[in-house]
Amino acid sequence: MDSPEVAFSLFYVVLSFCFVFTPTEFRSAGVTVQDLLSEQLGSEDVGFIHYHIRRTAATVTVHSLLPLGYYAGMCVASSGEKHFYFLVSEGWIIYLVAAVLIPAFVSLMVLYWSLNKWGNHPIARSLAHHALPQSGWRAVASSVNTEFRRIDKFASGAPGARVIVTDTWVMKVTTYSVHIAQQQDIHLTLTESRQHELCPDLNTPVQFLTIRVGSINPNVKPFDIRLNSTEYGELREKLHTPVRNAHNVVIHQSLSDMFLDTFKVQVELNQRYPLSGNQELEPCIGCMQTAANIKLVKVCLEPNEGECQQCYCRPMWCLTCMGKWFASRQDQQHPETWLSNLVPCPTCRSKFCILDISIVC
Numbered sequence: 338m339d340s341p342e343v344a345f346s347l348f349y350v351v352l353s354f355c356f357v358f359t360p361t362e363f364r365s366a367g368v369t370v371q372d373l374l375s376e377q378l379g380s381e382d383v384g385f386i387h388y389h390i391r392r393t394a395a396t397v398t399v400h401s402l403l404p405l406g407y408y409a410g411m412c413v414a415s416s417g418e419k420h421f422y423f424l425v426s427e428g429w430i431i432y433l434v435a436a437v438l439i440p441a442f443v444s445l446m447v448l449y450w451s452l453n454k455w456g457n458h459p460i461a462r463s464l465a466h467h468a469l470p471q472s473g474w475r476a477v478a479s480s481v482n483t484e485f486r487r488i489d490k491f492a493s494g495a496p497g498a499r500v501i502v503t504d505t506w507v508m509k510v511t512t513y514s515v516h517i518a519q520q521q522d523i524h525l526t527l528t529e530s531r532q533h534e535l536c537p538d539l540n541t542p543v544q545f546l547t548i549r550v551g552s553i554n555p556n557v558k559p560f561d562i563r564l565n566s567t568e569y570g571e572l573r574e575k576l577h578t579p580v581r582n583a584h585n586v587v588i589h590q591s592l593s594d595m596f597l598d599t600f601k602v603q604v605e606l607n608q609r610y611p612l613s614g615n616q617e618l619e620p621c622i623g624c625m626q627t628a629a630n631i632k633l634v635k636v637c638l639e640p641n642e643g644e645c646q647q648c649y650c651r652p653m654w655c656l657t658c659m660g661k662w663f664a665s666r667q668d669q670q671h672p673e674t675w676l677s678n679l680v681p682c683p684t685c686r687s688k689f690c691i692l693d694i695s696i697v698c
Contacts (some may be wrong), residue, residue: 345414346407353403357512359497371394371496374627385485386478389515390458393451394447397513401443452667460515466517466556468538481506481517489626491575493564500562502575507550509526520577522552528561530586543567544589548580550647567591576655592672593664603676603691608636612694616651623658623683630697631659637692641662644679646687655682659694 355362359369371378372625374395381388408429454476458555464474466524484503491502492692498508507523509516529547544566544603551559564572573580582588610632612618618628633648640647654662666680 338362338561342411342412347405349410349556355515357400359495362497362511364496370399371656374399381488383482383616385482386460386515387455387482388601389461391511391605392448393460393513393515394450394458394648397448397620398440398443398447401440404432404439408436408690418486444473463515463517463557466554467517469630472606490570491568493568493572495536498563500564500572502572504575506549507576509550509560516552516558518552518557518560519554522554522557523578524549524551524553525549525576525578525580527582527586527588528584529582530566531587546586546588559609567594570594570597592669593661595670596659596664596675597660599676600691601656602630602665604656604660604694604696607692607695608634609698610634612652612697621655621658622653623662624655625656628652630655632695632697633687633689634695635693636695637690645689646692648682648689648693650682650684654694657692663691 356368363369364372365465367373371392373479378391378395381386408454455461461474461478464477468474469476481503484505485501487503489504491500496510497512501508501510502520505520507518507520510641522586526694528549531545531547533543533674535547545563546569547564548562548564550562553650569588570591618630619627621627629652632652633650635645635647637643637645662683663680667675667678676691681688
């Protein structure tokens, strides 16, 4: 082969690899199937399941055309006798037939998926395993779509390997499929930890955890989810099932997560605040998920001593949200001072210390 064919082959292999596995640079430039066909695919936020049904069908179709594109490119890159060689050579004719049959087969497969309003698609069939006897996969899809639109979901990872956890569902979005399991049916096992000395996005060492998601539903195949160890605490808050650490993996939490654990232990030791009989606890205004169970009461010093001030706000925050607020107001360069510093009340701005935080009883 002459140099033009070799150069084109190398170029096309690299381009195809990046187009299929989409590195950050390609995603930023919009060179992905979902970006190129965004108008046809619709919005993920409006209909999560139907978006990914269309996306996976379009992705497998476009990727099946890559071998045919290589043949066409080689015909253009070659010239003279080489061009004729690509048209009549037995080996290249076999390649051309295969390159035509692959997208033809994939097109028939996608056509079959689209029958019964996409009821034959693998995602639709997997949803059907979670449907009640009197309903179908569309009812499950509606539930998933509704929960995905909520702002309190957990979402992490690149588009080709996203992990999404809602109140009811644990999902892994890959290039060609979406794995779905119901939270009430799953059991989770931390199976592996990998340490990378340098993360390209953060320029810092990073630890990735692999969690095996199994289900008591025999129709749901186990799958693995992978995430940064700094996101592990946020994931646990969204899960209803504990994660079993079968191999005693040491998890490197973020500084904020470690502080939050220490913060909760310290507040548990503080003086409790008795709630009056006619007062009801409202949902926490930070997360709107749990009841507000924190009252700021100055007990560190006498009322007129020190910088701490008396807060007259009713209980409006839960312990976790108050801990996150406390951590966010600290000097990130000096974590050794966090527990001893003062912060303003998130509502009235009265200053308080960690000793003034009381759990409502």
